[in-house]
Amino acid sequence: MDMDWVRGEKLGHGSFATVNLGVPRSQSSQFPPLMAVKSCGISHSCSLMNEKLILDDLKACPQIIRCFGGSFSCENGERLYNLLLEYAPGGTLADKVKNSDDQRLPESEVRGYTKALLRGLHYIHKFGYVHCDLKLQNILLFPNDGVKIADFGLSKRTGNGISPGCEFRGTPMYMSPETVTGGEQGAPADVWALGCVVAEMVTGKPVWRCSNLAAVLMRIGVGEEVPAIPGILSEEGKDFLGKCFVKDPSCRWTAEMLLNHPFVRDVENFDDVADSLKGRQESKTTVSPSPRCPFDFPDWESPAACSVTSLPAPEYSPQPALPFSNLTPPTTLEWLGELMTHQSPDWSVSGDWITIR
Incomplete structure (x- = not known):
């Protein structure tokens, strides 16, 4: 049409x-x-x-x-x-956090947004995709506190280990240890990013506070350090983030598992919001x-x-955010060396994206 x-x-x-x-x-x-x-x-x-x-x-x-x-x-x-x-008439979740009192959200709101994001991630992963760039700037707000995941330009089909050509996708501040050290980006990497998003909603600040990209990557990829869990969270919230911030991706909880976590399982009225959003989509109201x-x-x-025209359906591959020239998987030190010498912006802020309202 x-x-x-x-x-x-x-x-x-x-x-x-x-x-x-x-x-x-x-x-x-x-x-x-x-x-x-x-x-x-x-x-x-x-x-x-x-x-x-x-x-x-x-x-x-x-x-x-x-x-x-x-x-x-x-x-x-x-x-x-x-x-x-x-x-999205409500802008991004990053906008909401920035404009909120104390530049952070109350836990009751965080729980609702987290449950919605988990439903979206579970659906993405069920269909064999990985988002690869989940962050506050890529989460859009709709009426009745509805949220939707956006910006799938770096997303990909779930692969086996490292992508061909050692592609490096996404925003370093939200990257998982396995992505930083070896380029592995599967569904667990999205769950790690979700943990970063939840912590940032609670505190108003990125989980890693370093002056440069090299320092961030070293803290993520080397050693046993994980992001600090905000002390103002409830015990349920702290436990939820603990399930997201597990270094070993095979031991990290999945989106489906996290949907049954007490932090989000009994969020009141959220199902009504989701059903309302779905109804608006199906009826295609304004x-x-x-x-x-x-x-x-x-x-x-x-x-x-x-x-608007119909497009053919070839298998397009997105341009990687940080391409690597080697055709064979690099060692951890080689990988980190490549990332640290790459010219990148300050990933702790979204300065490369200018919002005009």
Whole structure:
């Protein structure tokens, strides 16, 4: 099905992609009146195409962002690939933590968000995928405290051990020991990242507080140190994080196991929220009527009209965040050496992603 749409105001941009509001030129029951359009040049489109293919597989899960299709466009002389995504009126979980009192969330909210994230992760892992970049900035907020996992550009099929070419994906601050020391990124790595997310919601600060990337990687990958468990958490919360922060991935609890942990098992009213979100998806009702953007004014529109088209389904592989040139698996010291000499931003903040509201 084809649909013309118009690009609206910019929401944010990263190193190679931008996110704009998007509105269909003619309303349809198949699409909402407001979307988030993630765009990049054709030369960098591999990650977005990979994201579309994965989201198509995971579209039935209420805790995962919806994708409405992909399209190509030519704007201002540049050929772009565009991914049409569900718009999150509440912003990111990182925004909420930053803007909350004391820049941290009460445990009651943390429990609800954690249970939702576990449901999403369990679904992702059940279908044979690994997210590879779970963090506060990639968790979006919806009405009634609903949360959805987003940004699957670095996600991959569950593999056996190290990826070909020793690909290194994700944000170092949230990486598991097995990822740092050997590039192993399976479902347990997502659970470790979830633990980092939970601790950060509670304290408002990253679990690793180091001045540079090398120091972070050494603390994660070398020795027996694990992130500090916040003392303000309940005993159930401390035990929950203890199950996430297990050095040996084979002994780390799975998302399915954690769903039965007392920290989240009896969260009140969450099932009603999840069912409500699922019902809104199935009925395809409209999103929030207050999108916080000036649609009644003509100057926000770009002249570009884009058409959603069906994409072929080849096996796209995302561009790794930090590629390694060796074709054989490196030793732990070689791996850490490569990572420490790589020029990277300060991963403790999301400075490379600029949000515009």
